[in-house]
Amino acid sequence: MQISGKKSKILMKAKTSEDIKKLLKEQVLSDPVNEPSHELKKELSYIGRERVHEPVIYVGMATCGRAAGASKTYEAIKNYLNEHQLKVQLTEGGCVGLCSAEPIVDIQLPGKTRLSFSNITEDQVEHLLDEVMNNHLPELNIIGQYQSDIQQPWEGVKFIEEHPFFSGQQKTLLKNCGIIDPVAVDQYIARGGYQAFSSAIARLTPAQVCGEIEKSGLAGRGGGGFSTGKKWAATLNAVSEQKYFVCNAVESDPGSYMNRAIIESNPHGLVEAALLAAYAVGASKAYIFIRKEFKLAIERLKKAIVNAKEYGLIGHNIFDSGVNIDIIVKEGARAFVCGEETALINSIEGKRAMPTSKPPYPAVKGLWNKPTIVNNVETLYNVPLIIKNGAEWFRKTGNESSKGTKLFTLSGKVKNYGTIEVPMGITFREIIDKIGGGMSNGKNFKAIVLGINSGSYIVEETLDVQVDFEALRKIGSALGSGACVVVDDSTCMVDLAKFFTAFFQKESCGKCIPCREGTARMLEVMQGATRRPVGKKSHQPLERFKGVMQLKGLSSVIKDTSLCSLGKSSPNAILNTLKNFKKEFDAHIFERKCPANVCRDLRIFVIDVEQCTGCAACFKKCPVDAIIGSPRYPHFIVEEKCIGCGTCYEVCKFNAVIIK
Amino acid sequence: MKPELEEIFQKFPNRQREDLIPLLQQIQDDFGFLSKEIITGVGEYLDISINKIYGVATFYDNFRFGPVGRYHIRVCHGTACHVAGTSTILQELERQLRIKPGETDKEGLFSLEVVSCIGACGLAPLLEINEEYFTHLNLEKIKDILADFREKEQNTYES
Numbered sequence: 001m002q003i004s005g006k007k008s009k010i011l012m013k014a015k016t017s018e019d020i021k022k023l024l025k026e027q028v029l030s031d032p033v034n035e036p037s038h039e040l041k042k043e044l045s046y047i048g049r050e051r052v053h054e055p056v057i058y059v060g061m062a063t064c065g066r067a068a069g070a071s072k073t074y075e076a077i078k079n080y081l082n083e084h085q086l087k088v089q090l091t092e093g094g095c096v097g098l099c100s101a102e103p104i105v106d107i108q109l110p111g112k113t114r115l116s117f118s119n120i121t122e123d124q125v126e127h128l129l130d131e132v133m134n135n136h137l138p139e140l141n142i143i144g145q146y147q148s149d150i151q152q153p154w155e156g157v158k159f160i161e162e163h164p165f166f167s168g169q170q171k172t173l174l175k176n177c178g179i180i181d182p183v184a185v186d187q188y189i190a191r192g193g194y195q196a197f198s199s200a201i202a203r204l205t206p207a208q209v210c211g212e213i214e215k216s217g218l219a220g221r222g223g224g225g226f227s228t229g230k231k232w233a234a235t236l237n238a239v240s241e242q243k244y245f246v247c248n249a250v251e252s253d254p255g256s257y258m259n260r261a262i263i264e265s266n267p268h269g270l271v272e273a274a275l276l277a278a279y280a281v282g283a284s285k286a287y288i289f290i291r292k293e294f295k296l297a298i299e300r301l302k303k304a305i306v307n308a309k310e311y312g313l314i315g316h317n318i319f320d321s322g323v324n325i326d327i328i329v330k331e332g333a334r335a336f337v338c339g340e341e342t343a344l345i346n347s348i349e350g351k352r353a354m355p356t357s358k359p360p361y362p363a364v365k366g367l368w369n370k371p372t373i374v375n376n377v378e379t380l381y382n383v384p385l386i387i388k389n390g391a392e393w394f395r396k397t398g399n400e401s402s403k404g405t406k407l408f409t410l411s412g413k414v415k416n417y418g419t420i421e422v423p424m425g426i427t428f429r430e431i432i433d434k435i436g437g438g439m440s441n442g443k444n445f446k447a448i449v450l451g452i453n454s455g456s457y458i459v460e461e462t463l464d465v466q467v468d469f470e471a472l473r474k475i476g477s478a479l480g481s482g483a484c485v486v487v488d489d490s491t492c493m494v495d496l497a498k499f500f501t502a503f504f505q506k507e508s509c510g511k512c513i514p515c516r517e518g519t520a521r522m523l524e525v526m527q528g529a530t531r532r533p534v535g536k537k538s539h540q541p542l543e544r545f546k547g548v549m550q551l552k553g554l555s556s557v558i559k560d561t562s563l564c565s566l567g568k569s570s571p572n573a574i575l576n577t578l579k580n581f582k583k584e585f586d587a588h589i590f591e592r593k594c595p596a597n598v599c600r601d602l603r604i605f606v607i608d609v610e611q612c613t614g615c616a617a618c619f620k621k622c623p624v625d626a627i628i629g630s631p632r633y634p635h636f637i638v639e640e641k642c643i644g645c646g647t648c649y650e651v652c653k654f655n656a657v658i659i660k
Numbered sequence: 661m662k663p664e665l666e667e668i669f670q671k672f673p674n675r676q677r678e679d680l681i682p683l684l685q686q687i688q689d690d691f692g693f694l695s696k697e698i699i700t701g702v703g704e705y706l707d708i709s710i711n712k713i714y715g716v717a718t719f720y721d722n723f724r725f726g727p728v729g730r731y732h733i734r735v736c737h738g739t740a741c742h743v744a745g746t747s748t749i750l751q752e753l754e755r756q757l758r759i760k761p762g763e764t765d766k767e768g769l770f771s772l773e774v775v776s777c778i779g780a781c782g783l784a785p786l787l788e789i790n791e792e793y794f795t796h797l798n799l800e801k802i803k804d805i806l807a808d809f810r811e812k813e814q815n816t817y818e819s
Contacts, residue, residue: 067780067793099782254776255739261779292685292722293775333681333720336776350680352719411740411781418782449739485739485781499742503776509719600747650799 048190060104062095068102076122094265096178099418168434177265185307196388209280216391222376238371245283249290255483267304273380336507341374355564399425401470412486443488451480455572492598500573515567518558611656618648729771738777744784
């Protein structure tokens with residue numbers, strides 16, 4: 001496509017939003033295959049804010065940023081700009097992934113590369129802006145500068161790609177996150193967005209889209225790892241006058257938030273993916289089912305949909321192709337089981353979110369008994385990239401059995417944490433040591449806890465296992481949803497297994513007996529193992545040991561007979577704890593001790609006679625009158641009466657109460 | 661029937677089963693909780709039996725059947741928070757407020773809710789009170805936070 005000299009002059013003046021809209025629709029979306037001309041590229045770089053006419057400041061305002069105080073920083077910057085009457089664009093950005101450095105503030109001056117600063121609290125704003133607005137580098141925590149071919153770099157500042165947290169990652173899905181204004185459709189299009197969809201409806205048949213996805217080897221990222229292309233083809237081939245597409249954005253794993261972070265930071269990516277998926281399976285309605293608590297994600301997603309509608313990307317007869325697709329955001333009520341596709345469908349229909357038996361699979365008989373595809377958020381974000389760059393491009397990343405990249409929420413006792421994207425095939429050791437920057441407090445690494453639906457642990461011996469569906473299956477683990485919580489010696493694994501079991505017991509929908517009753521029995525055994533013996537007969541070591549022995553049998557029954565994957569995965573945490581941390585289990589059962597000193601009910605408190613001043617603070621507070629003594633003389637704890645609540649430990653001002 | 665309820669009903673003209681959950685959510689947003697009268701009203705409007713509505717509403721965690729306090733405390737209990745010691749924090753809150761999760765105290769000042777993963781695992785353990793976040797909690801901080809809110813309440817009452 002060639003643009004005449006005269007036209008390019010008009011292009012350079014494209015400043016109002018109407019001009020930009022016209023330009024992007026006519027020059028970019030209608031003809032995304034041809035290489036854009038030099039002038040158009042330059043204009044796009046301005047629209048996409050790779051270059052700027054006036055300074056731009058971005059504040060990382062996803063949930064993680066807000067929790068760290070980004071709202072106050074934003075207000076402080078706004079006040080500063082008003083006070084100094086500076087013409088600067090202030091933008092609420094998304095999350096770049098490095099949550100440990102929040103609040104993050106990025107500044108881009110005309111002609112210069114973009115700088116990124118970490119931990120900018122409201123009181124640092126003035127100093128930061130005083131310096132940067134006068135072209136000085138402040139002595140603040142600089143994360144780095146963004147690499148750019150067309151901008152002049154700052155001297156003596158490292159590139160952000162060299163930061164250890166980013167250098168180990170491969171950002172494809174997260175490429176725009178934290179970089180662009182999340183809701184601005186023009187920025188997304190100028191950086192290559194919506195072009196996969198517009199070219200697909202113009203040039204590819206739905207079957208070709210399905211074929212391309214199947215060829216790429218994209219597997220469902222929700223944990224199952226089933227081929228997405230094959231699933232789609234089944235729905236495409238099903239005969240029905242109405243089909244539905246549903247995006248599962250429930251993300252109820254208590255240890256991960258990467259799906260929410262990516263929606264908050266780049267909602268247009270999900271809208272485009274949903275459009276493509278709906279087109280590929282022949283659905284005219286696409287639902288995005290998202291938890292109501294994700295307020296910010298919903299707000300931005302809805303704004304993104306409105307903006308995309310203005311460009312004619314959603315609705316009736318999109319770009320005169322005869323394709324009709326409507327996107328509906330469905331705010332779901334909270335229940336962990338909603339992550340199961342049949343339960344999710346029931347929830348959309350206004351019923352209790354209870355799973356139904358499969359087959360029939362939703363791909364054949366789903367929402368209102370019509371063929372329905374349910375896909376996970378992360379899976380979907382891959383789709384536009386595959387259509388744009390081709391299946392071969394996608395296959396280049398990853399190892400032999402798993403292709404592409406994987407998102408994780410890295411948290412726990414590591415130095416750098418946040419949302420990360422790594423190529424499949426990377427080892428867990430690299431994730432912790434390189435990206436995570438090692439253990440945060442110098443303590444010993446104990447395990448990586450993967451998502452709750454996998455219930456698996458990566459321990460020292462398995463740290464060199466690759467992130468790969470097959471490799472993990474071989475060691476009896478599963479990748480899970482993408483939580484990656486690093487724990488050290490101070491965590492009790494038995495307590496953690498109890499936490500997971502309690503979670504499943506609470507979230508069991510109650511439809512099938514193995515899950516409803518089984519999880520309750522498992523929890524009882526776990527509570528017995530982490531409690532001090534009360535009464536004579538119960539909880540004797542032998543009884544408790546028997547309980548633990550029964551766990552294995554119980555687990556296999558639950559695994560074999562539960563209706564849905566929630567029930568099937570509920571015993572995993574316990575089984576894996578028994579496998580990897582047998583010693584800790586034994587200490588709890590036979591010695592009645594918690595090596596990590598976490599299980600409150602197993603702690604035995606004694607009073608150090610040397611330290612006790614006889615202030616009687618513990619005596620007064622003890623809820624069960626287990627402390628005896630006279631004022632001004634050392635007190636004693638009667639072990640038989642003590643329930644291990646720890647009140648005396650907390651109220652003692654002289655550190656006289658110690659844990660034995 | 662309250663006129664506000666009528667207004668909400670008008671937003672759902674289709675009167676379908678699929679409207680039930682969004683309708684209940686909207687009512688809870690506006691009224692704070694679902695009372696017996698409201699559920700009866702919804703049942704008549706959508707032509708669904710009250711049993712079925714209770715069946716749905718009690719299934720999901722976020723529907724409430726009583727009012728929340730002026731300060732609604734949401735404690736994050738995700739995996740990262742649990743590892744960082746949320747259980748102790750929660751126990752302390754229960755002790756100080758004398759309520760269990762899902763309850764509201766007698767004065768109607770505080771209510772407690774446990775949620776799974778607020779989405780800021782790096783700042784664990786954390787809680788949220790009326791959309792304000794409190795991070796890296798310990799027992800001392802809990803005492804201070806509650807004292808601050810009580811003082812604030814006292815001041816507004818006096819003025």
